[in-house]
Amino acid sequence: TQLLEQSPQFLSIQEGENLTVYCNSSSVFSSLQWYRQEPGEGPVLLVTVVTGGEVKKLKRLTFQFGDARKDSSLHITAAQPGDTGLYLCAGAARGGADGLTFGKGTHLIIQP
Amino acid sequence: DVKVTQSSRYLVKRTGEKVFLECVQDMDHENMFWYRQDPGLGLRLIYFSYDVKMKEKGDIPEGYSVSREKKERFSLILESASTNQTSMYLCASVVAGGPFGETQYFGPGTRLLVL
Numbered sequence: 001t002q003l004l005e006q007s008p009q010f011l012s013i014q015e016g017e018n019l020t021v022y023c024n025s026s027s028v029f030s031s032l033q034w035y036r037q038e039p040g041e042g043p044v045l046l047v048t049v050v051t052g053g054e055v056k057k058l059k060r061l062t063f064q065f066g067d068a069r070k071d072s073s074l075h076i077t078a079a080q081p082g083d084t085g086l087y088l089c090a091g092a093a094r095g096g097a098d099g100l101t102f103g104k105g106t107h108l109i110i111q112p
Numbered sequence: 113d114v115k116v117t118q119s120s121r122y123l124v125k126r127t128g129e130k131v132f133l134e135c136v137q138d139m140d141h142e143n144m145f146w147y148r149q150d151p152g153l154g155l156r157l158i159y160f161s162y163d164v165k166m167k168e169k170g171d172i173p174e175g176y177s178v179s180r181e182k183k184e185r186f187s188l189i190l191e192s193a194s195t196n197q198t199s200m201y202l203c204a205s206v207v208a209g210g211p212f213g214e215t216q217y218f219g220p221g222t223r224l225l226v227l
Contacts, residue, residue: 033216042116042202042218043155088155090216099145099170100216104154 003027004091006103014111015081021074021106023089030092032072033100034063037086079110115139116219118203123224131190133222135203143206144186145170145216146178148199155202161186193226200224 005024013019023032031050035043047056049065049072056063060083062075076083086107090100119134137144145160147170157170159178167178175197179187186205190197203219 035218040121040221040223042204042221044218045215048215090155099147099157099160100155102147102155104152 004089004101004103006089006106008106009104010107010109012109012111013079016078019076019079019108021076021087021089021108022071023073023103024071025091025101026070027091027093028069029101030069032065032069033090033092034072034074035088035090037088037105043088076108079108081110081112084108084110116203116205116217118201118219118222120222121220123222125190125193125224125226127192127194127226129190129193129226131193131224131226133188133190133201133203133224135186135188135205135219136184137186137203137205137217138184139205139207139217140183141205141207141217142183144180145204145206146176146186146188147202147204148172149202149221150199158188193224195226198224198226 007022031048033048034046036046037043047063052067052069054065060077064073086105088105089103116137125131146158147155149155156172158176159170161167161180164180164183177189201222204216206216
């Protein structure tokens, strides 16, 4: 069974600060996805990273896939209260056809 | 817009009841999935389906069964609900055939409480 360790589990910071969330595994994934989930809703895809070393930017969010495709990070610059939510990383072994392996999530709170 | 809908947002059932959770997607996706989400445990895969009438066990299939009679509909069945099946249930679908992480589209979830 492939496992994804996500850290930190909880993070509460002030508006304007920067933060990084980590997702680590001993397994290699064909791709890794980051989702954001609001309370009472299903996860919504933010980004998919496929190539080792790949970096993708989504406004103030920067996603990186490790060179060996075993880990990933999400960096948020100048966090805003609207960034509050549950962030999930998920690894795909065969393009996701067999389902995704999810990390346990990072609960992020940005205080005004 | 891709849409995945789940029949109920909230359900309250009693121990021993048979429970049906329905999921419908409108994008002609081949692959559909049922996950449950619990605090501290994250999302765990229960069952998935590649095609009509096909099903595969995920990581935690015990106590559940599924049905896929039509491509757009994937049902999760709790034959005899138990309190440890109280959870948030999430359905997802994805188009098959992509070489890398195709986007999984999630429904809004069904929060099930078994008393």
